[in-house]
Amino acid sequence: MLLRVSNIFRMKFLSLIGLLSVSVLAAVLVSASPTLSQAQQPSPGVPAATSPTASPGLGGAVGTAASAFGAQTQQSGLNIVVLDPAHGGTDPGARGTGGIRESEIVLDFAVQVRRALELQGFQVVQTRQGNENPSFDDRSTTANAQRGAVFVTLHISSTGLPGTARVYVNSDLPAVANASGLIPWDRAQAPFLGLSKSFGDLVQGFLAQRFKGSPDTAQSASVRQLRTTAAPAIAVEVSSVTVEDRADLDRMAPGVADAIARGAAAFRPSYVVPSAPGALP
Amino acid sequence: MTPSWRFWLIGGLVVAVLAAAIYFPILRRRVKRAARLQQQSEEQARRELTQPIAINPGEPRVKAKLFWAADAIDSTLVPVTAELPLSNDPVLRSKQILNTLLAGPVDTELRTLPPDALLLAFYLLPDGTAIADFSEALATSIPSGIVSEQLAVNSITRTLEANVPQVQRLKILIHGQEVETLAGHLDLTGTFVVNTNVAQEPPNPAPTPAGTDKPASPARAAKAPASVLATLTADKAPGKLGQTESRP
Ligand SMILES: [Zn+2]
Numbered sequence: 001m002l003l004r005v006s007n008i009f010r011m012k013f014l015s016l017i018g019l020l021s022v023s024v025l026a027a028v029l030v031s032a033s034p035t036l037s038q039a040q041q042p043s044p045g046v047p048a049a050t051s052p053t054a055s056p057g058l059g060g061a062v063g064t065a066a067s068a069f070g071a072q073t074q075q076s077g078l079n080i081v082v083l084d085p086a087h088g089g090t091d092p093g094a095r096g097t098g099g100i101r102e103s104e105i106v107l108d109f110a111v112q113v114r115r116a117l118e119l120q121g122f123q124v125v126q127t128r129q130g131n132e133n134p135s136f137d138d139r140s141t142t143a144n145a146q147r148g149a150v151f152v153t154l155h156i157s158s159t160g161l162p163g164t165a166r167v168y169v170n171s172d173l174p175a176v177a178n179a180s181g182l183i184p185w186d187r188a189q190a191p192f193l194g195l196s197k198s199f200g201d202l203v204q205g206f207l208a209q210r211f212k213g214s215p216d217t218a219q220s221a222s223v224r225q226l227r228t229t230a231a232p233a234i235a236v237e238v239s240s241v242t243v244e245d246r247a248d249l250d251r252m253a254p255g256v257a258d259a260i261a262r263g264a265a266a267f268r269p270s271y272v273v274p275s276a277p278g279a280l281p
Numbered sequence: 282m283t284p285s286w287r288f289w290l291i292g293g294l295v296v297a298v299l300a301a302a303i304y305f306p307i308l309r310r311r312v313k314r315a316a317r318l319q320q321q322s323e324e325q326a327r328r329e330l331t332q333p334i335a336i337n338p339g340e341p342r343v344k345a346k347l348f349w350a351a352d353a354i355d356s357t358l359v360p361v362t363a364e365l366p367l368s369n370d371p372v373l374r375s376k377q378i379l380n381t382l383l384a385g386p387v388d389t390e391l392r393t394l395p396p397d398a399l400l401l402a403f404y405l406l407p408d409g410t411a412i413a414d415f416s417e418a419l420a421t422s423i424p425s426g427i428v429s430e431q432l433a434v435n436s437i438t439r440t441l442e443a444n445v446p447q448v449q450r451l452k453i454l455i456h457g458q459e460v461e462t463l464a465g466h467l468d469l470t471g472t473f474v475v476n477t478n479v480a481q482e483p484p485n486p487a488p489t490p491a492g493t494d495k496p497a498s499p500a501r502a503a504k505a506p507a508s509v510l511a512t513l514t515a516d517k518a519p520g521k522l523g524q525t526e527s528r529p
Contacts, residue, residue, distance in 0.1 A: 086465075093465060094425040102425070136461070155466070158424030159432075161354050168427055173471075186470075221431045224461060224468040237427045 078271045080149035081122045081264055082142060084225065085110040089133025094158040096241030103131070105249055106154040109238075112253045113154065116261035125149070137185075140228035144188065148273035150199060151233035152260055153225045156249065160239030163248070165211050165256055167204040167218040168235040169196040170226040188230035195232040198270060203234060203263030210255040232271060236260065340366035346443035347382055348436045353390040356428045358436055360443065361386060371447040375411065376403050378444045382436065393436035395422030401456070409449030410472060411441070417456045423464045430467035442475045449476045 085106040087093035093102030107130075114124045125146060127139040134142075143151040160166070173190040183191060200218030208214045218234065226233045238256060243249055345367060346360040365381060368374045379400045385392035398419040404412040423433055434453070441448045450472040453463075460469050 091465060155427060157426035157428045159354075159426060159429045160356055166428065221427050222434075222468040222471070222473070223427055223466060224470070225466075227468055235427060239428070240426070 077273055078148050078150060078264070078268045079121075079123055080125060080146045081117050081260075082125045082127065082146060082149050082151045082231070083110050083113055083117070084127040084139050084143075084151065084153040086153050086155050086225070087133065088128050088131050091133050094156055094241045096158075096243065098244060098246070100156075100241045100243070100246055100249070102156040102241055103133075105156050105241075105246070107131075108250070109154050109156075109253050109256060112257040113152070113260050116254075116257035117264060120261045120265045122261075122264060136225050137228060139225060140188065140230075143233070144228075144230045146231070148271075149231050150264060150267065150271070151226075151229045151231045152203075152264075153223070153233070153235045155235060155237040157237045157240045158242065160237075161213050162239050162243050163211055163252065164214040165207045165236060165238045165252070165259075166215055167200040167207065168221045168223055168226075168237065169193065169200045169218050170233070171220045171222045173227065183230060185228060188228050189226050189233060192230065192232050195271060196226070196234060199232045199263065199267045200234040202266045203236065203259055206259035206262045207236075207256070210259060211252070232267070340368050342366050345378060345381070346440065347378070347386070348393070348439040348443070349382075349386045350391040350393055350432065350436075356432050358393070358432065358439060360439075367444070371445050372403055372405050375405070375413075375441060375445045375448060376400060378440060379403065379413065379437065382440050393433050395419060397422055405447065409447060409476070410452060411445075411448040411450065411475070412452045412454060413437070414454040414457055420455045420460065420464055425464040425466065427466045430463045430465075434463065434467055434473060438473045438475045442477075446476060449474075451475050 085103075087103035087106065089103075091103065093106070095101055107128075110126060114126070117124050125142060127142045128134055139153075143149060170189045170193060172193065173187045189196070197218060197220075204215060204218045208216050221235075223235045226235060236256065238249065238252055241249075342364045343366075345363050345365045347363060348358040348360055351357045351359045363381070365377065367377050383394050383398055383400060385394070385396060389396070395418050397416075399416040400413060401416055402412075402414040406412070419433075423429060437453070438451055441451060452459075452472045453469050454460075455463075455469070463469055
């Protein structure tokens with residue numbers, strides 16, 4: 001009898017250890033598997049070729065052909081927000097040790113940002129809905145086809161103080177060549193830098209209220225995605241994928257969504273929408 | 282008979298599992314140690330490789346400023362002053378200073394560039410545009426993100442600005458290639474302003490010395506470095522580089 005009791009105890013113990021070792025093995029396998037899909041390079045796009053609005057004669061330019069878009073009857077003023085959940089597909093973006101992937105979290109953030117923006121009366125266009133990876137130029141094309149839009153690209157960083165969020169606008173771009181009134185595709189952001197900064201400062205202000213330790217004003221950085229976007233454009237980057245628990249990031253989503261929506265609403269009156277998509281403001 | 286057989290079987294299995302449970306952490310530690318050793322030897326090899334450039338006792342020792350991270354979490358840079366024997370030749374000096382930057386600070390948490398990244402080549406064009414060619418590790422080992430990628434580039438440009446006044450703009454190549462971004466965010470298709478005072482001066486035809494590789498338009502070369510770069514990397518993306526050239 002005693003033997004049987006101890007046997008049962010041992011069997012329980014054994015199965016516990018067995019389960020434990022199986023789960024350890026599974027954890028090792030799971031943590032090892034993402035490294036397999038690591039080798040991914042954003043394809044170097046050829047801007048002129050991928051932009052449907054480019055006029056071929058000028059080596060890639062955002063056309064000011066108002067007639068092509070004139071048919072779209074839209075309300076005047078800022079009414080569209082193009083939301084870009086960055087990365088996706090074979091590009092996971094930043095990855096944390098706990099298996100957190102930037103590409104997945106920004107997609108979840110986008111759902112909440114979209115809802116907050118729609119509550120403010122904005123129409124939201126997303127550059128990706130699922131786990132695809134459109135090129136930088138594809139995403140800019142989505143934005144540049146809209147009239148009266150602002151662009152927000154969402155990111156989760158690898159570094160920085162967890163629980164903070166930063167807004168970036170594009171660094172100064174060299175002067176725009178503009179004898180013909182066309183904006184070169186590869187620096188479409190140049191004429192919008194001032195507006196992007198105003199928009200970015202508004203969003204950053206709301207983020208700073210919510211997330212202590214965040215900067216008070218938008219910073220500038222050479223963000224590739226912003227350069228080819230012909231609209232007031234910002235990047236919002238939340239820190240970071242290094243959090244132990246994914247829930248720490250999920251908890252930030254409503255605050256980030258609210259800050260972006262309030263920032264866009266506050267920016268609305270100061271943005272006089274140009275007469276054609278991609279035209280100078 | 283059967284219960285005792287079962288007893289020994291289970292007992293044996295328990296012993297095996299326990300032994301594995303004890304052995305597993307030891308194995309892990311060993312693997313980790315081996316990995317660390319390999320990393321160290323790689324770093325050592327790199328140091329040895331860059332030694333002749335990094336330290337040249339013949340050169341006069343000067344106070345050099347290196348920009349590393351202010352702390353492990355914050356994303357700001359602070360200059361660290363070090364006495365280094367630096368050459369007066371701007372290209373050699375740039376190589377020495379960048380290799381020191383890559384080697385990293387004493388506190389490895391404050392490094393801004395991956396420990397396995399190498400500077401493969403460095404050129405300086407007559408108009409002040411420098412081209413730094415780094416190994417692939419710069420792009421693959423850096424933590425992806427706007428904040429981390431910008432910190433890396435800023436540490437390079439600010440360190441060059443503080444130590445090599447001849448460098449006005451910097452183009453970063455990865456393994457000899459022009460790449461779109463460093464690690465998914467920071468734009469490497471253009472040039473970075475290094476020496477703000479000089480680089481933002483209005484273009485003027487005089488400062489480009491004779492022997493420019495673009496004698497046709499020296500004035501424009503000063504304004505649009507991309508036109509000069511086009512001659513170097515034209516075979517890769519002529520259309521793209523052609524576009525970055527700003528028209529007067
Ligand atoms: Zn990102």
